[in-house]
Amino acid sequence: MDFATIVEILDSAVRLGTPLLLACLAGLFSERAGIFDIGLEGKMLMAAFFSGAVAAVTGNAWLGLLAGVGGSMSLAFVHGLASITFRGNQLISGVAVNFLASGFTVLIAQSWFHQGGRTPQLSGNGRFEPITLPGAEAVKDVPVIGQIYANLLSGHSILVYVAFAMVPITWWVLFRTRFGLRLRAVGENPESVDTAGISVIRLRYTAVAITGVLAGLGGVYLATGLAAGFVKEMTAGRGYIALAALIFAKWRPVPALGATMLFGLLEAISNRYPNIDLGVITLPIQFMQAVPYILTVIILAGFIGKAIPPRAGGQPYVKER
Amino acid sequence: MEKTPKWVDVALIPVLNLLIAFVISGIVVLLIGEDPVKAIKVMVSGALGSPYGWGYTLYYSTNFIFTGLAVAVAYHASQFNIGGEGQATLGGLGVALVLLAVPWPHWTIALVAAMFGGALFGAAWAAIPAWLQAKRGSHIVITTIMFNFIGASVLNYMLVNVLRPPRSMDPATARFPAATHLPTFHDIPLVGQFFSKSVPANVSFFIAILACWLVWILIWRTKLGFEIRAFGRSEPAARYAGISPVKIVMAAMLISGGLAGLMAINNVMGEAHRLVLNSVEGAGFIGIAVALMGRNHPFGVFLAALLFGFLYQGGGELALETTIPRELITVIQALVILFTGAFDNMLRAPIESFFVARANARKEA
Amino acid sequence: EPAIIYDLGGKYDKSFNEAAFNGAKRWADETGGSYKELEMQSEAQREQALRKLAESGANPIVMTGFAFGDTLNNVAPDYPDTKFAIVDMVVDQPNVESIVFKEEQGSYLVGLMAGMASKTGTVGFVGGMDIPLIRKFACGYVQGVKAANPDAKVIQNMTGTTPAAWNDPVKGGEIAKAQISQGADVIYAAAGGTGIGVLQAAADAKVLSIGVDSNQNYLHPGQVLTSMLKRVDNAVYDAFKAGPDLKPGIKVMGLAQDGVGFALDDDNKALVTPEMLKAVDQAKADIIDGKIEVHDYMSDDSCPVQ
Amino acid sequence: MVETGTTEAGRQATAALATPEGAPAIELKGISKAFGTVQANKDISIRVMPGTIHGIIGENGAGKSTLMSILYGFYKADAGEIWIKGRHTPIPDSEAAIKAGIGMVFQHFKLVQNFTVLENIILGVEDGALLRPSLAKARKELKRLAEEYELNVDPDETIEELSVGHQQRVEILKALYRQADILILDEPTGVLTPAEADHLFRILDNLRREGKTIILITHKLREIMEITDTVSVMRRGEMTATVKTAETSPEQLAELMVGRKVLLNVTKTKAEPGRTVLEVENLSVKDEDGVERLKGIDLTIRAGEILGIAGVAGNGQSELLEVLGGFATGTGTIRINGEEIDLTGKHSDGQSRRRRGIAHVPEDRHRLGLILDFTAWENMVFGYHADPAYQKNSFVMDNAGIVSHTAEAMERFDVRPPIPTLPAKSFSGGNQQKIVLAREIERNPDLLLVGQPTRGVDIGAIEFIHKRLVELRDQGAAILLVSVELDEIRSLSDRVAVMFDGRIMGHGPVESATQTGMGCLMAGLGGDDVRGMDGWTISDEAAPEETD
């Protein structure tokens, strides 16, 4: 395997890992605030649809982005309503959100575009095109450094850079700002926040809204960055993988980057090497395709360190029984 | 505290929630430019208007009873089993292997063996997530989701590379021998005359009812059920009482997986007579909604499964007869889960405080 | 009144079912007649849909997809006066016409073109799921490529194992990129909705792609080398036209019957060189004559070339 | 233990109360609050003058915490008004309370476990959107407060690494940092050693001198008498009286609390201990984090005697009960009736312990002893559900039989209402405790483990429970009694052992145990008071000198 191949695989890992990263950071905000969210998948799907649809109609990817994020946030609001206001079961709400997105997108797509639950193909300004970083062309033949710069770092859509920038920003917000302090506190012990004179409800809704935005960006990237339009169920389980990555990362932003990129890398590798011949036995394609899921289970089994979720996670804040 | 009458809890609130879900679904139908009244008519007549409709409705209900019971049993041990889909998939594999391996002389014997195979494979697929939860605290929600994906890969491999008859186009097993075909409603004496030959509802329906009864016995009459419920309500108390968390999580999840796996006697053995890819078609997930609606009680699960059977058959007819896409059913299903599950307190809180206020007023008087 | 049942992919799947729909529409437009259509909702409904149409008096009833085979085998004897046609599967009943396509032949032709168009000597194949039908496509394609260039390398990928495999353009695009980075400069996609992502990624990377089932050249004019046509539309049109007189038995739709082929239109005219055209026309003639025998994966569940 | 100076200041403040000049610091008018059908506060009015310490006493569940939580804006009152410093001040949330200068140390601390002290202090009163300046400022301020009030804590330590006493300091610092001049403390001494409690009272006294107003909730009449200026008594959600501390007596307060004269002494004959039932040697227990909670305990209990374990909560008593009851693992040896039992958890659990005749009334009946959603009859067999007597056949349990058995047991233990099908959560605390006791006692165990048998139980039930325990002893059972109430230990036990920091500091006959001696042992101290107790064996671990 030469260096160029490694760079190509890593490049693919970055693209495949980016939606996972956005969704994972989305989940991080929510779960750090004590709201479990298995509805990331649905939020991404909703965003993918609305961004694809609006970008197709207007021909403008940015309008698509707004619409996509709006779609995702509306589901985030539903989840917030269920888990914050009505103190319902957060897992159940997440399941409902996923179903809602999977039915709703196709239903609307069909009655809007009559293309079998698909949006029209995007082109031109309807998509987020790759950005070539300055000087990338010039250095692309410089061994190693130039190759990395031109082929790995350069040439992604704006949303990839946004996603990567979100990692330090998330870290900074979480650990260096007042909002972050309160957010982490409300996920650990909402009573401490309440008795400190801060509204638990407002804080948690804010967190859920941020989740909506980030998950939305993930979906937008799928439909308008990676693909060129919406296809039903196009998230294909990525929301669940992001969730697994979040646990793997122990709810921390920098490890979240590592975890999502690892999953991206695994998928990139299985795309590149559909069958792995081990000499004695050839691993079938079905095995390679299951590897990310198997790995997730192994990670969750705690052989790579035990993850302690935010203490108040998953429980509605109930003062009076 | 317990001042709300029981009927409010088990009947009024669920029915109201259901109503809201349906009203919103109606609005969605309006939004996509269709006629909700006509939609309801098509659904009702398609699902309940004829023995033929009933034959399908009860077939789907049978699937949902099994998966609903699966979710309910795990839920009593406070385990949220989202893996019904994968467990039912593997159950199908178990049933197929059993039926293809031996030339069964009669369907009754085949059925017993197939039930064993389906339950065993379903339980096995639940065992690893259960063990990881019990021993290592791995979140069972995530692990069971992962096992759904892994299950799909296993089935794909088995069907394409192992079980597919040579030169068959279909990634499916061979047809099971005729001797193993279960009697459908048409073949049952007395009622058979009402049902046409083609209805898929079969004797599995009665097995499902039997399963409801057995689950009821298990949960409310046996030591194990007692322990499962105790553990589900309070893990520390269960430990105090000498109830082993590992044992209970394993037992509840194995039973849960087994029930999900049993579903295969209906769809694989009873209907398709062979195992195809994606034979479960989401029934595992619907089980969640069914258990929620049925308040995790076998009788409630039975009623809710009938409701979802109706939704499925009615919704299918709807898509066959109108231009409303089948995804409408998914939306209705989502709304039902949302309102009867996650938004439950929306109505419950005001209704309960109404009854509390009434109780307090009576006390004053 | 004839009727058609689409398989679970739905009638707007941009490939197989949509082709069937186009055939039905063409018949309706030309004759002014009307027809019934149903979209499958679930596995258990197959029988339901069939019987429903049969009982409504529809004749003939056409269905798309091998998955109907088993059901039709059961249902057909109950309606001896109704004619059925099934695409992609052989059902041995006196009132059933089984329409099977020689996809390997069409794939051979596009493979030949791919082999000739490729400058790198490496081409790609993206299939939706690892199932026999897709292996059949792949095998014909590889044979064609090797015929053009015996040293050519064919990179093959399948998308997944769940139904999502047919609807994951993101993964399709990524697989295409991986193949491109390994040198593939022509990629053939036989993966439903996933293929859209493959064609897109190829167009983005300025390499050629090959569409499937319907003519997909228009998706990226000047970038799609050709499309392997599977004339399900013709099959449906013919069946509708024959009406109740539909002839039972096996109807093979190969190159000879114009059942498969490749698309040539304004969108890809510039890409297809005269030599290429000559070569495929020659190959087509040879296949029809039997001078070239394209191996069918289904005949022995294996493919002689990789 | 409190110097006379304190009471001196108290007298002055009381004098101020007699001739009120200026408005009260706090005035509550007609506060009512219901949780569902439970009326936690009924039309409560109270005035507290500035610069005084006001005590509130009352039985468990009387509504003390609820009232204070309303004052702090944690709960919203159904009716009533709050006046602060003479002004009507609605307090809809804690933010308003903090603004009004109120700080509260809750019974259950409201700290974020994995945050540092500093982070907990600034939570909610950060100076700006960025943390760094806030943290720096808080660090300086904290140093000042620490010096001024002798409230030393490491600002960079995380809460989970602090002892409860230090956690409480953080809570007090939180209030002071917010410049509270009204401080509410809800049962602050329940978790403290006597020395720590003394320290706390010195701080409170300082605060009073500065003119701050303090409300102190406690169950301990001694503390009320020592430090407060005025005291209010609550019973069943109502305020039954407010009196000046100087003008009342513990006896009077006790009577006000329960509504009749209280006899805290149990009449019992001298124990006639028989054979040895329980022998414990070198028993150690580690918690999940690997911290040693029990550090080599030795003890024996004989048939027909009650061994009382005294100690401040959290010194290993819970772990002792848990490991004996079979749901914690440990090392060492335990013999019951001469037979050794497994401590690894591999070959035994709560059920096998029960089969060996060990019954267990857990400390925390809500969390452990009962399943609140289960019915009374289900709870009546909880833990014994596998007993063959409760099975109808090899498949199903004999539910009908259990119901009728429960009805009888409820009758015998005077559980009200005696309806077996009612869920446990519908019973009052005392009746819940009786259900647990009935379940454990009715089987005539060889060894009964009891933790805090009368916690949260009304005085009538206390007498009943005490009588039952003595009866069981007289029938020849060995009883291990753990209680944080020294009075309960003294009146029930035949022998007493005092635990501190996972060890037994000393044990001996109850007759010669003195209040001060036991207090010293509870703080891990030896000294003259301890050595003066006849017949007591004192551990080498007990520090010989009384130090602070």
Ligand SMILES: Nc1ncnc2c1ncn2[C@@H]1O[C@H](COP(=O)(O)OP(=O)(O)OP(=O)(O)O)[C@@H](O)[C@H]1O
């Ligand atoms: N609770 C916290 N408060 C303040 N800073 C923190 C906190 N947790 C982590 N950090 C800082 O954040 C940075 C990265 O944090 P992150 O949690 O992503 O990974 P980490 O450093 O590996 O975590 P850790 O060191 O806590 O295991 C590190 O510099 C770390 O010191």
Ligand SMILES: Nc1ncnc2c1ncn2[C@@H]1O[C@H](COP(=O)(O)OP(=O)(O)OP(=O)(O)O)[C@@H](O)[C@H]1O
């Ligand atoms: N959040 C709540 N929801 C419902 N009921 C409550 C709640 N908090 C307290 N109660 C009930 O209100 C009553 C008064 O409780 P409160 O905590 O005020 O008592 P307390 O006097 O502080 O008792 P303790 O001495 O045990 O602390 C009790 O019956 C209790 O069960």
Ligand SMILES: [Mg+2]
């Ligand atoms: Mg960290």
Ligand SMILES: [Mg+2]
């Ligand atoms: Mg209290």
